[in-house]
Amino acid sequence: MTTRTGSPTPNALQITGLRELGMSLGFAGAVRAAVRLGAPDALGDEPADVAAIASAIGADTETLDRLMRALTSHGVFEEVAERVYAHTASSRLLREDAPVGVRYMVLWATAPWTWRAWPRLDEAVRSGKAVFPDIYGKEFFAYLREEDAASAEVFDRAMTQSSAITSAAVAATLDLRGVGTVADIGGGQGHLLRTLLEADPALHGVLFDLEGVVAGADPALRPGGALAGRTRIIGGDCRQGIGAGADLYIYKNVLEWDDDSTLAALRSVTDAARPGARVALVQNLVDDSPEMKVTTTMDLFLLLNVGGRKHTRRSLAGLMERAGIEPGEVRPVPDTSLHVVEGTVADAAAGTGEGS
Template identity: 30%
Template structure:
């Protein structure tokens, strides 16, 4: 009787399959060259230079201050991935993928590419084996502090981080805001809400609500809450989510906050939220909720990123419930959104 194979991985002995596997793994082992090439193109502003039409590598090099021969080879490489295209006359043009690297793109990815390929992300990834061995990120051993402390000492990197997170929010906040039934009136506090994209989206769709954008002063002074529909309906509040938050609001938002924090830090933040909440208030935790084992993962890359660069993780509903309980809170429901993230609605115990 043959052993059952259902549900098990099958290893092929077919030379064609083995050859394909070899090519796959060799390509994967060199895959870091692709984000490096993306970073070089984004940093040189190539997409912006091509906004008015195709240009030769020589003209692009002149405008961006790089070597034309190396730029041509770089763009040919990126063209194999659909980022830029080489024309029959040897010039290069934008593709849809390349167009989102433009500074004025409605789906702006330039800052995100520059952040995700920065040494803050790149170097810890190169020591992922160390992270797996010791169970904590290698970020502090590389940079002398964990990432948020490191950012606090580097204004330029901190601005890039804040801008990139705000640009990421542009791609997702509409669907998230439309997925939850907000009250007809009341106050929404967006905790560490960055430049305000999420809060603005909520207020635009719920004209009876008022908002409070909470963050550090240097972030608040660059807020993007400029839609006329929210004029006069929000205020800015400098606060520390480890210490004290504005009290008495109806809704508190924590978007992309808990997932990059350790369990201990997450509980401290939740305790601060609980101290600010009255008995009828709701806390909306907007993060990926990892499904049960065997189910399709919404964004497995994000979880590896959280353990590589941060001290956080993407959590299951059970893991989130433990954090809530430790802070005097409980999960009332989980609401799906069009993005990879869910809205975990939390109330007081």
């Protein structure tokens, strides 16, 4: 069927799809509210009446029922009888005690700062620049560390939670043959480094991240920890140098700033490395991801906060070449949305390195 103007009549599915897209801020708000209220933690293994859940978390029964009902339409909780709710596999992932969970990733994606930034996406698309500094008066990471300790903590936990899901698969995909020292730059609290060191008792590691982040590094890596003897922890800005020699430099989901910052970070590697040292960029690629909706939206999220981006294979290879790193193989990390983009520090680009 066509309209009088000759264009096809939109079908009900398209209308619903776009209505859902328009309401997706509300979906995010609902899942954030459930986590903040503690609903997933209050509900145990047995189904419970909404009044009991409301009483446990100090919420109004009627309005909690409305929130739970809204979430069931996304498969988060199930209404098994009138006003009686049970966990689903998804709602269990939101519990604080979930062995592998997404609670902090949800809290991070919906952090308070995001609610003032998304409405200005059109502005960011026009200018190609972040809107964050204009709204909050500081660069994103400086603001997070200096002004918004709660969001900074959620960020660090979200990164650790996300690493807990992928570290084993990333470790299995990385080629560590001939590697004596591995440096994880922007390695957060060190989940991946810990996984690598635990898997290979001869391996030494460097954890590099911002001062405030490495202060909360995994206790196993810190002085007195089981892996401390094989770990060096360095706090700093990797765009200004990393001062650590290694055989393999990992950047996992770090090279997502503006291109100048990404280049500076890559050049810090070539400055510190010996010729032939290897680089592994572990990334979600916007041109090849099993989670395309998340990856492409995260690409826009990065535009808003740091003026950054998720990369394609080609854009990453171009930046590597400009930094003096010869791009190599690109391999998917099984069962994740990540790829490992390999590279080798070219002879002419390499600095003195400190050796390993």
